[in-house]
Amino acid sequence: MSGYLDEPSGHVSASVKGAARRADAQRNRERILQAARDLVREPGELKLNAVAKACGIGQGTLYRHFPTREDLLAEVYRREVEELVAAAPRLLEAHEPLDALAAWFDRVAAYARVKRDVFAAIEAATWRDLAAHSLGPIGEAVDRLLAAGRAAGSVRADAEARDVIVLISWLSRLDDAELDARGPRLLSILIDGLRPPRP
Known part of the structure; x- marks a missing residue:
């Protein structure tokens, strides 16, 4: 004592x-x-x-x-980004690279909802700043997942993190009904597109 x-x-x-x-x-x-x-x-x-x-x-x-309300919402978004980024190495420890990427995409869908709702509720200058600061960490997480996939031969050699970010950014533009209906299929199509071309 x-x-x-x-x-x-x-x-x-x-x-x-x-x-x-x-x-x-x-x-x-x-x-x-x-x-x-x-x-x-x-x-x-x-x-x-x-x-x-x-x-x-x-x-x-x-x-x-x-x-302030914006302080709170900005932190909600920052926390969501932190959790999304932290999920990448954990998933790679537990799954094969392409399966880890698919599981991470499931997490991206939840992130997209939060991003959409937070950005709709705060000033444009604030969300632009948040988006600019989150792009680097999210890009690094995607790059890590793609690099593991390329090393394992399950991701095409020319796939870049920016390609994936451009494609998944559209998820935050969908409403809940469309995200539920189309989100899983769109992400499945993206996964298929990341596979190496057949000989």
């Missing part, structure tokens, strides 16, 4: 209390982001008080994490 209790009072130390507060704040932040991600899909403008209510926290707590 040394270092955890103040001597000789036995009270919990300030460092432990501080760690608990930080952990609690991180949990609140995660709940806020998840609630905003869910609510941004609903019709109408996203309201911060609705996010706070969905999380069961006070509006003051929400504003401490995200002072």
